[in-house]
Amino acid sequence: MSLRINTNTAAMNALRNLTNVSDNFARSIERLSSGLRINRGADDPAGLIISENLRAQMVGLAQATANAQDAANLVKTAEGALDEIHNLLRTMRQLAVHAANTGVNDLTAVQADQTQIRSALESLNRIAEQTQFGTKKLLDGTAGISAQVTDTARLAGIFMGSTFNGVIVQSGEVTITVNTAATRATVAGTATYASVNSSIALVAGGSTGAGGTVVINGQSITVTGNDTVQTLIDRINALTSVTGVSAMFSYANGSGVVYLTQVNYGANFKIEANQSATLLFSGVNASSSTGVDAVVTVQVTTSAGVTSATFTGGRASG
Known part of the structure; x- marks a missing residue:
């Protein structure tokens, strides 16, 4: 029995060409629809590797740009808060300089300046506590770092x-x-009073029926004979932001005296007090003290x- 193979070379060439054209057409349609030259590894293996590396770099650069923008927004938030803090500090300095003009200002004006300064300090604390970016506090000190040296x-x-x-x-x-x-400068008065509510005119051994003036670190405080010791203390404390000196009533040996304390520590801070009448001191008209470093x-x-x-x-x- 003999075998025969029927061939049609022309038909086989036509089929091969038709298949190639169909594959190329399908590839072109795929590229047109996706907009990409490389849709699978078989399209261009080397080009695919290069394109994937470039995509990875592009994603990283895009995220780095977003991170930089987030950092810029954080800095802008902190900068806005610091601008407000600077405005408050300038206002406080202006008030302090205004309060130092004792030749014009009376006690009411100085107390008003002090009240506004206290309000500014509260605003400073509030800004520091509440300024945040997302949930991260920016100015309250929680971002501080404490380190221990081991090397x-x-x-x-x-x-x-x-x-x-x-x-x-x-x-x-x-x-x-x-x-x-370090210690603070302190001055203990020697003029004695029965209580903090005693009249200035009732100082033991004194003759202050008409009141007088106390000068503390260059700032004058005036009282009348009808004012109480508490009034004198309040007026001294109203100028603490200017003089750096606070006053309190203290009992010693059964009698009360006015006690002056410098609010800051060290040798750069002192108390210099003098009087025109027996308000703080008995037998002398001045006293001074300096802190210790x-x-x-x-x-x-x-x-x-x-x-x-x-x-x-x-x-x-x-």
């Missing part, structure tokens, strides 16, 4: 109101010793030896 080779110095110079290259320990604690010794001990420095009022000698 002393990276510790180049210590800052404590000043700079402790030197380089620590070996492990050891740092010892901080408070030699002298803190003295701290910082000692760094390593296997190489001991290095120390003494800070007075936040400054190291040498």
